[in-house]
Amino acid sequence: MMQKVATVQMASGPNVDANLHEAGRLIRQAVDAGAGLVVLPENFAIMGVKEEDKVEVREPPGSGTIQNFLAGQAKHHNIWLVGGTVPLECEDPNKISAACMVYDDRGQCVARYDKIHLFDVNLVETGESYNESETIEYGRTGLQVVDSPFGRIGLAVCYDLRFPELFRGLLDMGAQVIVFPAAFTAATGQAHWESLIRARAIENVMYVIASAQGGYHVSGRTTYGDSMIVDPWGVILNRVKQGAGIAVGGVNLEYLESRRKTFPCIQHRRLK
Numbered sequence: 099m100m101q102k103v104a105t106v107q108m109a110s111g112p113n114v115d116a117n118l119h120e121a122g123r124l125i126r127q128a129v130d131a132g133a134g135l136v137v138l139p140e141n142f143a144i145m146g147v148k149e150e151d152k153v154e155v156r157e158p159p160g161s162g163t164i165q166n167f168l169a170g171q172a173k174h175h176n177i178w179l180v181g182g183t184v185p186l187e188c189e190d191p192n193k194i195s196a197a198c199m200v201y202d203d204r205g206q207c208v209a210r211y212d213k214i215h216l217f218d219v220n221l222v223e224t225g226e227s228y229n230e231s232e233t234i235e236y237g238r239t240g241l242q243v244v245d246s247p248f249g250r251i252g253l254a255v256c257y258d259l260r261f262p263e264l265f266r267g268l269l270d271m272g273a274q275v276i277v278f279p280a281a282f283t284a285a286t287g288q289a290h291w292e293s294l295i296r297a298r299a300i301e302n303v304m305y306v307i308a309s310a311q312g313g314y315h316v317s318g319r320t321t322y323g324d325s326m327i328v329d330p331w332g333v334i335l336n337r338v339k340q341g342a343g344i345a346v347g348g349v350n351l352e353y354l355e356s357r358r359k360t361f362p363c364i365q366h367r368r369l370k
Contacts, residue, residue, distance in 0.1 A: 101248055107124075107309065256278075
């Protein structure tokens with residue numbers, strides 16, 4: 099049975115209310131297209147002028163403008179909604195937890211994954227420098243997988259993509275679909291984005307729903323975009339190249355299981 103899912107692409111700015119309004123517009127488009135699972139990108143609610151801006155709008159777990167928006171949208175539209183990353187309070191008052199949150203069709207938060215791998219990187223080619231660990235606390239939730247009408251969903255975020263062992267861990271926990279919010283830089287996206295997304299789908303024989311920031315931001319940063327839905331054979335079912343928009347595709351668990359049965363590479367794993 100084929101079920102429709104959607105990836106949402108945004109070019110978020112520093113104003114939370116404006117970003118939530120835009121997210122709501124795109125969620126409505128996805129719902130109108132028949133999607134029952136909608137995935138928002140990393141930092142969908144805020145891409146600040148400076149990295150500290152997200153700390154100023156952080157929320158306690160379970161309450162706040164951003165979380166209330168997600169719960170309300172999920173319940174109102176009767177959909178499962180993945181809230182990219184939400185800036186939540188953590189022990190350090192100068193940092194946040196970058197939490198990927200999943201809401202069911204009743205508006206209940208049923209899963210939370212705090213980003214494990216933080217992007218502390220200098221890009222020689224462009225002169226860009228990123229130090230996420232200065233404002234984000236390393237995730238402590240561990241790997242997260244949740245049962246849903248769309249299969250067993252595993253959660254990963256952005257820089258996690260470069261660590262295949264994380265996806266193997268989610269596979270070993272029964273994941274059939276990965277939801278993957280991100281905000282890839284233009285340089286790293288051009289070099290590696292599609293290759294890595296498709297590789298994670300192929301090597302684990304699973305669907306990957308990648309939802310990205312894509313465009314120019316007030317801070318001067320440009321994100322790569324190219325949000326996509328990839329099937330277990332590595333086929334790109336649909337994508338949004340640049341700018342705000344949605345892409346809708348189908349998840350078919352019978353097809354997934356048939357691929358795993360007829361091409362049993364997962365069972366063929368050997369470490370020695």
